Amino acid sequence: MALTTVDVRASLNVLGAILRWLAVPLVIPTVVAVIYRESPLPYLVAIAIALGVGTALTRLPRDRIADREAFLTVSLSWLTIAVVGAIPLYIEGTGVFASPVNALFEGMSGITTTGATVIRDFDAHSQALLMWRQVLQWLGGLGVLLLATAVLSRLSVAGAQLMETETRTENVTKLTPGIEETARILGKLYLGLTAGAAAILYALGVGGLAPEMTLFDAIAHAFTSIATAGFSPRAESVGAFSPAVQWAVTLFMIVGATNFVLLYALVRGETDRLRDSEEFRFYLGVLAAGSLLVTGLLVVDQGAIGGVGASIRHAVFQTAAIVTTTGYASTDFNTWSAGAKNLLFAMMFIGGMAGSTTCSVKTLRWLIVTKSFWRDLNVSAHRQSVRPVRLGSEAVSEDTVRDVYAYTLVALVFFVFGTLLLVVDGEVSGVPITEFEALSAAASMFFNIGPAFGRAGPYGTYEGFARSSKVMMVLLMWIGRIEIVPVMVLLTPTFWKR
Amino acid sequence: MALTTVDVRASLNVLGAILRWLAVPLVIPTVVAVIYRESPLPYLVAIAIALGVGTALTRLPRDRIADREAFLTVSLSWLTIAVVGAIPLYIEGTGVFASPVNALFEGMSGITTTGATVIRDFDAHSQALLMWRQVLQWLGGLGVLLLATAVLSRLSVAGAQLMETETRTENVTKLTPGIEETARILGKLYLGLTAGAAAILYALGVGGLAPEMTLFDAIAHAFTSIATAGFSPRAESVGAFSPAVQWAVTLFMIVGATNFVLLYALVRGETDRLRDSEEFRFYLGVLAAGSLLVTGLLVVDQGAIGGVGASIRHAVFQTAAIVTTTGYASTDFNTWSAGAKNLLFAMMFIGGMAGSTTCSVKTLRWLIVTKSFWRDLNVSAHRQSVRPVRLGSEAVSEDTVRDVYAYTLVALVFFVFGTLLLVVDGEVSGVPITEFEALSAAASMFFNIGPAFGRAGPYGTYEGFARSSKVMMVLLMWIGRIEIVPVMVLLTPTFWKR
Ligand SMILES: [K+]
Numbered sequence: 001m002a003l004t005t006v007d008v009r010a011s012l013n014v015l016g017a018i019l020r021w022l023a024v025p026l027v028i029p030t031v032v033a034v035i036y037r038e039s040p041l042p043y044l045v046a047i048a049i050a051l052g053v054g055t056a057l058t059r060l061p062r063d064r065i066a067d068r069e070a071f072l073t074v075s076l077s078w079l080t081i082a083v084v085g086a087i088p089l090y091i092e093g094t095g096v097f098a099s100p101v102n103a104l105f106e107g108m109s110g111i112t113t114t115g116a117t118v119i120r121d122f123d124a125h126s127q128a129l130l131m132w133r134q135v136l137q138w139l140g141g142l143g144v145l146l147l148a149t150a151v152l153s154r155l156s157v158a159g160a161q162l163m164e165t166e167t168r169t170e171n172v173t174k175l176t177p178g179i180e181e182t183a184r185i186l187g188k189l190y191l192g193l194t195a196g197a198a199a200i201l202y203a204l205g206v207g208g209l210a211p212e213m214t215l216f217d218a219i220a221h222a223f224t225s226i227a228t229a230g231f232s233p234r235a236e237s238v239g240a241f242s243p244a245v246q247w248a249v250t251l252f253m254i255v256g257a258t259n260f261v262l263l264y265a266l267v268r269g270e271t272d273r274l275r276d277s278e279e280f281r282f283y284l285g286v287l288a289a290g291s292l293l294v295t296g297l298l299v300v301d302q303g304a305i306g307g308v309g310a311s312i313r314h315a316v317f318q319t320a321a322i323v324t325t326t327g328y329a330s331t332d333f334n335t336w337s338a339g340a341k342n343l344l345f346a347m348m349f350i351g352g353m354a355g356s357t358t359c360s361v362k363t364l365r366w367l368i369v370t371k372s373f374w375r376d377l378n379v380s381a382h383r384q385s386v387r388p389v390r391l392g393s394e395a396v397s398e399d400t401v402r403d404v405y406a407y408t409l410v411a412l413v414f415f416v417f418g419t420l421l422l423v424v425d426g427e428v429s430g431v432p433i434t435e436f437e438a439l440s441a442a443a444s445m446f447f448n449i450g451p452a453f454g455r456a457g458p459y460g461t462y463e464g465f466a467r468s469s470k471v472m473m474v475l476l477m478w479i480g481r482i483e484i485v486p487v488m489v490l491l492t493p494t495f496w497k498r
Numbered sequence: 499m500a501l502t503t504v505d506v507r508a509s510l511n512v513l514g515a516i517l518r519w520l521a522v523p524l525v526i527p528t529v530v531a532v533i534y535r536e537s538p539l540p541y542l543v544a545i546a547i548a549l550g551v552g553t554a555l556t557r558l559p560r561d562r563i564a565d566r567e568a569f570l571t572v573s574l575s576w577l578t579i580a581v582v583g584a585i586p587l588y589i590e591g592t593g594v595f596a597s598p599v600n601a602l603f604e605g606m607s608g609i610t611t612t613g614a615t616v617i618r619d620f621d622a623h624s625q626a627l628l629m630w631r632q633v634l635q636w637l638g639g640l641g642v643l644l645l646a647t648a649v650l651s652r653l654s655v656a657g658a659q660l661m662e663t664e665t666r667t668e669n670v671t672k673l674t675p676g677i678e679e680t681a682r683i684l685g686k687l688y689l690g691l692t693a694g695a696a697a698i699l700y701a702l703g704v705g706g707l708a709p710e711m712t713l714f715d716a717i718a719h720a721f722t723s724i725a726t727a728g729f730s731p732r733a734e735s736v737g738a739f740s741p742a743v744q745w746a747v748t749l750f751m752i753v754g755a756t757n758f759v760l761l762y763a764l765v766r767g768e769t770d771r772l773r774d775s776e777e778f779r780f781y782l783g784v785l786a787a788g789s790l791l792v793t794g795l796l797v798v799d800q801g802a803i804g805g806v807g808a809s810i811r812h813a814v815f816q817t818a819a820i821v822t823t824t825g826y827a828s829t830d831f832n833t834w835s836a837g838a839k840n841l842l843f844a845m846m847f848i849g850g851m852a853g854s855t856t857c858s859v860k861t862l863r864w865l866i867v868t869k870s871f872w873r874d875l876n877v878s879a880h881r882q883s884v885r886p887v888r889l890g891s892e893a894v895s896e897d898t899v900r901d902v903y904a905y906t907l908v909a910l911v912f913f914v915f916g917t918l919l920l921v922v923d924g925e926v927s928g929v930p931i932t933e934f935e936a937l938s939a940a941a942s943m944f945f946n947i948g949p950a951f952g953r954a955g956p957y958g959t960y961e962g963f964a965r966s967s968k969v970m971m972v973l974l975m976w977i978g979r980i981e982i983v984p985v986m987v988l989l990t991p992t993f994w995k996r
Pocket residue numbers: 113114115228229230325326327448449450
């Protein structure tokens with residue numbers, strides 16, 4: 001395998017095929033533009049570019065797709081779709097999107113399912129543009145789902161071996177354990193869940209439980225709930241809707257960050273697989289503990305929110321929004337007490353289940369870290385008793401444990417460097433940023449959450465940061481979303497050698 | 499080894515011997531009290547307690563000292579000396595020390611070489627008390643030096659196997675590689691360096707380069723420089739003295755956080771060992787890069803400090819103070835820009851070299867993490883090429899790599915939980931704490947730096963935090979200083995079993 005150089009042309013060939021497919025979802029904002037009597041031109045241009053460049057690239061020979069080609073394709077795909085996704089925003093050029101950096105930021109935030117926005121005034125933009133942001137995130141969710149279950153698990157890095165155990169294709173279907181089959185099955189499930197979410201949201205509106213809910217809103221939020229993505233066409237995010245909608249969306253976010261292989265088993269009637277999953281119980285435990293603690297802090301400090309009922313709802317919603325890495329807001333949690341904010345900040349580092357649309361570190365890794373540290377402590381006391389870390393009935397190899405530790409630690413180091421880049425750049429650019437703003441923005445970017453604290457809070461905007469800072473944020477979102485290694489490996493000299 | 503229960507009485511026996519030794523350094527504040535015509539009573543009481551309790555404990559049988567007994571002895575020692583060290587402060591009862599929690603905080607901050615203080619008004623306290631704080635830190639530095647080189651390296655945990663390679667006793671003397679011999683040799687070196695530092699500081703005063711420097715000041719700061727500890731009898735810390743003193747102290751801090759085994763080799767004329775140490779070059783690189791970056795930020799944002807010369811001096815000083823975990827201040831860096839503050843905050847997580855008096859994660863671990871991640875990236879591209887991580891000429895075992903990752907990650911997790919405890923407790927206690935205050939205070943406590951940002955800044959005080967928060971901080975300092983495992987292992991059921 002190491003006897004040839006990386007096949008760049010083959011990687012570009014696959015990228016071309018992906019780009020051509022991008023024309024299909026671009027039809028949605030085109031149709032929205034026609035319906036709302038807006039100009040469909042920006043989306044037609046993007047379709048032309050996707051088809052043109054995509055077709056040109058597919059002309060390249062596709063000799064070999066092995067590990068390195070997969071890394072290169074993955075890295076290029078997210079970057080390229082961010083750019084193509086940003087083109088219609090820049091062509092419309094309304095409000096903040098007159099700046100290409102702002103358009104690129106929004107495009108990368110879309111495809112990485114980050115959900116951070118530079119928009120200042122939601123009314124300044126077309127319905128087509130607002131819907132395209134949602135569609136882009138839905139695509140990003142699908143992409144990462146396929147990446148996690150079908151691609152990354154085959155590249156033996158960063159503890160992904162473990163994901164393979166947890167999500168392996170044989171578990172989806174004993175018949176055809178190929179990448180295409182996994183993609184087809186989990187893609188259908190993803191589509192089904194999205195359709196279900198849209199139907200429920202619209203039904204809440206029709207049923208009188210959500211007077212503000214239009215069909216547009218129902219579809220738009222369904223696109224970004226199951227994808228744990230977080231864009232909203234509303235300035236107030238999910239806070240624009242009734243408590244019933246907020247509870248429903250809480251459920252959707254939790255489902256979106258659940259292992260899709262286990263969800264598929266559930267759909268097929270194998271309820272025990274989800275129920276017996278140690279990671280699922282750990283994930284629910286994290287959500288419950290977080291909700292309880294945030295509720296407690298909101299009740300202690302009644303300044304922000306009136307009433308215990310509202311406190312519980314907002315606490316559960318925001319805990320789910322942060323842990324699942326969706327990043328929606330049911331209220332402006334930027335005005336909460338320091339305790340509640342710090343807790344939400346800490347929860348940014350957790351993430352939902354492996355094999356889902358979630359971002360951040362993921363509960364599977366934290367579960368292994370917790371179990372392994374507990375094992376180490378026990379072994380310390382009795383030096384000769386060696387015990388493996390167990391997940392369910394299987395022993396986790398020590399190499400996997402090491403890789404999980406490595407990934408988690410390196411992710412934290414990246415977050416720290418991201419923070420430093422933002423503060424240094426803010427200072428050099430003359431756009432001061434406070435300590436907590438920088439910390440939370442770096443975490444929110446790198447772990448693809450969306451909102452931060454301070455000016456980039458849930459009801460704020462990233463527009464005010466220095467242009468160079470926004471470019472750095474684009475890089476952070478990109479590297480974080482595809483789990484660091486695919487991008488970083490491109491920087492090693494050996495990658496390009498025989 | 500696992501066939502018997504832990505021998506608590508043997509552990510208490512060793513603790514008793516350590517306690518009795520504590521009577522010796524307590525003579526210093528007693529003498530200071532006599533010289534300054536203050537009451538020596540608080541120190542005589544402490545001497546009586548140390549001798550009395552210590553002697554009583556040494557009556558217990560000392561049947562076996564194995565791994566578990568070592569963990570228990572280490573944990574109990576730091577806790578007990580913090581309490582006994584606090585007794586004279588509480589007996590004097592001047593100012594903030596009327597509160598036992600404040601006295602305990604200062605005692606733990608002393609013995610753990612943290613250097614965080616609750617003092618509000620330095621003039622309110624006796625010279626004996628101010629000197630006792632310094633002596634306590636010097637003892638803490640000695641204790642951790644012996645712990646790192648002679649004790650922890652023999653307990654195969656948290657990557658300490660590696661410390662063994664780097665600091666093993668055979669390297670000190672080929673003749674008697676026993677714990678006592680290591681302790682004797684490194685203890686002498688530590689004493690010699692302290693005496694040298696005191697002489698240089700006093701000489702600067704006599705030579706007219708430091709008009710403010712008294713003999714008292716020279717000795718007091720020598721005690722807490724080589725120990726990378728950070729207490730000062732002056733409210734302005736090292737900022738009370740001339741630039742010449744600040745440069746000298748910078749050097750002392752850097753020496754104190756250098757591997758003492760390599761320093762010993764240097765003293766014996768084997769200059770190549772220090773020069774060839776990869777970790778030493780990494781450590782100097784970190785110091786240089788940090789100094790350069792902080793200088794840059796101070797020059798960009800001239801608000802805090804006038805002049806490039808002063809900027810360089812304060813940047814180098816504060817970088818060294820934070821990286822070596824000493825925590826001294828040459829100026830109130832709390833007033834610096836967000837960028838500079840965030841950079842100092844990030845540097846709290848680094849630490850100096852293994853086998854020194856430093857705290858935090860340490861450069862040896864970060865070097866392994868960096869090398870290992872780079873190795874992993876290179877291996878990712880070429881799946882079958884397995885390469886060991888190398889340190890100098892030796893290959894580091896994969897188990898050690900895993901343990902280093904584990905320790906570093908778990909330390910970060912503890913820091914996060916510490917932050918959450920502080921914010922939640924602050925809120926419940928009605929003593930609000932800002933996000934960055936909580937983050938920096940937790941890091942400063944757990945990594946034993948000393949100052950934080952906000953109210954607990956270098957010229958501030960920890961006195962204003964809630965009493966319960968201060969108790970939590972005492973626990974953080976304790977657990978962090980002895981590298982987590984000795985305390986945490988006590989919480990495992992297997993520790994207490996056969
Ligand atoms: K998100």
